[in-house]
Amino acid sequence: MTTHCDISPADGCPAERLLKALSGKWKAQIFRLAVDAPVRFNALLRQLNGANKQSLATALKELEEEGLLEKEIVQQKPLNIQYTLSEKAKSLIPVFRQLDRLA
Amino acid sequence: MTTHCDISPADGCPAERLLKALSGKWKAQIFRLAVDAPVRFNALLRQLNGANKQSLATALKELEEEGLLEKEIVQQKPLNIQYTLSEKAKSLIPVFRQLDRLA
DNA sequence: ATGGGTAGTCACTTTTTCCTGACTAATTGT
DNA sequence: ACAATTAGTCAGGAAAAAGTGACTACCCAT
Secondary structure, three states: OOOOOOOOOOOOOHHHHHHHHOOOOOHHHHHHHHHHOOEOHHHHHHHOOOOOHHHHHHHHHHHHHOOOEEEEEEEOOOOEEEEEEOHHHHHHHHHHHHHHHHO | OOOOOOOOOOOOOHHHHHHHHOOOOOHHHHHHHHHHOOEOHHHHHHHOOOOOHHHHHHHHHHHHHOOOEEEEEEEOOOOEEEEEEOHHHHHHHHHHHHHHHHO
16 A cells, blocks of 8 residues: 555545535635635625525535534524634645645 | 635636646546556556546546646557656645645 | 457446526514 | 515426446557
């Protein structure tokens, strides 16, 4: 076994998992917006030109499931929900910046 | 504009491009194998269980187009082609390792 | 000349992903 | 009461990605 992380198991090393987690449509963009500020459903719908409810809902749900975004109900009264980057996600930011420089 | 790289243009920042370039099926795995040694078509077909010619051909072509892999004809006589990581791709390895640690 | 290796391509089917439009359910403003 | 906001869901269709099996073309060993 010469690879730095095993190849056989159903699905790969952490980096590969992350890659997959960010590979659906809109996901990378949502992540980038979330770097700057918490994101919200309808706001995203307006910001991301061409996006639709269904795809955004799926993207948000999956980003949450992968532990990159955290959903929080800010207010119940006038319904207000926001998604923020998890600590894990925040720790990835410098790495992505580095990628921006190199790629 | 608060984003660290512009959101509007057809397709995003370098990191996002890279992400997309590695998001097709088998691509990440091919990349990982190529880190250890040059890869070859039929060898990949055997190494990557479940992979098929068509998908590998596409993956290799696209990785090449994105400037991550370089195709070289080692021998013409008994046909022998290999794909190696480009310099750019090699420069990304430490970043991916970091990702492995954090993700 | 038959079988096996190299590296693919081509047409077609299946699977997955994405998009569309209608609908829910609650709150706020006019 | 009515429109608009919030955040979604659901069924169905279109589009994109992936897989299948047959085929090419060339080389080498038996």
